[in-house]
Amino acid sequence: MKRQPWQWPEKKWRAIVNRVRAGRALRPKKWQGGARCAVALSFDSDHETNELREAGESIGRLSQGQYGNRQGVPRILNLLKEHNVKATFFVPAVTALLYPEEQKRVVAEGHEVGIHGWIHERNSVLPKKAERELQMKSSAVLEKITGVRPVGIRTPSWDFSPNTLAITKEMGLLYDSSLMADVDCYELMMNGKPTGVVELPVEWIRDDAVYFNMNRFASLRPYTPPEGVFDIFRRELDAAYQEGGIFQLTMHPHISGYRSRLWILDELIRHAKKYEDVWFATHADIAKYALKNAAA
Numbered sequence: 433m434k435r436q437p438w439q440w441p442e443k444k445w446r447a448i449v450n451r452v453r454a455g456r457a458l459r460p461k462k463w464q465g466g467a468r469c470a471v472a473l474s475f476d477s478d479h480e481t482n483e484l485r486e487a488g489e490s491i492g493r494l495s496q497g498q499y500g501n502r503q504g505v506p507r508i509l510n511l512l513k514e515h516n517v518k519a520t521f522f523v524p525a526v527t528a529l530l531y532p533e534e535q536k537r538v539v540a541e542g543h544e545v546g547i548h549g550w551i552h553e554r555n556s557v558l559p560k561k562a563e564r565e566l567q568m569k570s571s572a573v574l575e576k577i578t579g580v581r582p583v584g585i586r587t588p589s590w591d592f593s594p595n596t597l598a599i600t601k602e603m604g605l606l607y608d609s610s611l612m613a614d615v616d617c618y619e620l621m622m623n624g625k626p627t628g629v630v631e632l633p634v635e636w637i638r639d640d641a642v643y644f645n646m647n648r649f650a651s652l653r654p655y656t657p658p659e660g661v662f663d664i665f666r667r668e669l670d671a672a673y674q675e676g677g678i679f680q681l682t683m684h685p686h687i688s689g690y691r692s693r694l695w696i697l698d699e700l701i702r703h704a705k706k707y708e709d710v711w712f713a714t715h716a717d718i719a720k721y722a723l724k725n726a727a728a
C-alpha cells in the first residue's frame with residue numbers, strides 16, 4: 433500500500449523539497465543607472481487559452497478572451513507608451529498563433545515576449561516528453577512570429593512540474609518567473625545543484641486575477657474593489673522601493689484591460705515615477721542585471 437505523507441521517511445520528503453529550491457540571492461546593491469528599485473511589469477496574454485486548456489468551448493468565455501486582444505492589449509500598450517515604460521508579455525503559443533499581429537506590435541514597441549506554454553496547459557499533469565516538446569515548440573512559435581528568441585518563461589498558472597526546470601535549463605533560458613521563494617531574484621537549484629537559471633519571483637498577492645476573476649458557475653464572486661487592489665499593489669511597490677528591491681506585477685489583458693480597472697496600472701506607474709530613481713524594465717533585463725551584478 434502507498435505510504436501516507438506522515439509515514440514517509442525523511443529521505444523522501446527531503447528529496448521532494450529539494451527538487452527545485454531557491455539558491456543564492458541575486459540582489460544587486462543598485463539597479464541600472466543607480467536606481468534604487470526595479471519595476472517589473474508583466475502581462476499574461478492568455479486570451480482564449482484559459483477556456484481552451486480546459487477543453488472548454490464556451491463561446492461566451494472565448495469572447496472574453498478575444499476582448500484581451502481587441503481591447504485589453506491595445507489599452508495596455510497605449511498606456512505603456514504614454515509613460516514610456518517597458519514591460520514583459522507572457523504569451524501562450526496558441527494566443528500568438530491566433531494573434532500574430534498583436535505579438536509583433538508588442539515587440540515593435542520595445543517590450544519582451546516570454547514563453548507561457550502552448551495552450552496554457554498544466555505542466556504538472558503532463559508527461560515529461562509532452563511538456564518538453566510543448567515548451568520547445570512554444571518558444572519556436574514565438575520566435576517565428578516576433579523574430580526574437582524568448583529568453584524567459586512563465587509557466588501557465590505558475591504550474592511548475594518536477595521536470596520544468598530541467599527543460600528550462602536544457603533550453604538555455606535566462607530566467608523563469610513562476611515561483612515564489614523570495615522577493616529578490618535568485619538562482620534556481622535543482623536537486624541541490626545550481627542551475628544558472630534566474631528566478632524572478634511572482635506572488636498571487638501581486639496578480640490581478642486573484643482579485644478580479646469571476647467564474648459564473650462558482651458561488652464565489654470577486655470581492656476586492658479596484659481601490660483595494662491598488663492599495664495592495666502600491667504597498668508592495670513602496671516597500672520594494674524602501675528595501676531597494678524589485679516590484680514585480682502580473683496582470684492579464686482580459687482581466688485588467690477594462691475602463692474601471694486600467695487606472696490601477698496608470699496610477700501605479702505614476703506613483704513609481706514620483707520616486708525618480710526607479711528602473712522600469714523587462715523581466716529579461718532585470719534578470720540579466722541581477723545575475724551580473726549580484727552583491728557577493
Ligand SMILES: [Zn+2]
Binds near residue numbers: 476478589
Ligand atoms: Zn496565464
